Amino acid sequence: MSGCNSLAQVQKLVEQLRVEASTERIKISLTAVELVQYCQDHRRSDPLLTGIAxxxxxxxxxRSCVLL
Structure with a gap:
């Protein structure tokens, strides 16, 4: 019975690897450039950079805290 279980696990693994291999990848350098551009375009509305009034x-x- 363990041989059947092992075969099923291997088949699942092979199927997962096929799915991962067929996934379209984006070059990291292109994504990084887009991310930097997005951050620069939106920096004026970023509360972490500009603060909150x-x-x-x-x-x-x-109200302020009053100690007795």
Whole structure:
């Protein structure tokens, strides 16, 4: 019975490798250039680079903390 199980596992592996081999690949250098261009085009609206105005920050406390 283990030979049958092993054969099924090998068939699954071969099928997975066929799927992976037929996948169309994109050159990494092209993708990196597109990513850099996207970041440069959208840097003005990126809150990590420009910051968030205190008046529009939903996480800022509305009142100050008072210690007694």
């Amino acid at each position: 205190a008046s529009s920050n939903p996480f800022k406390d509305k």
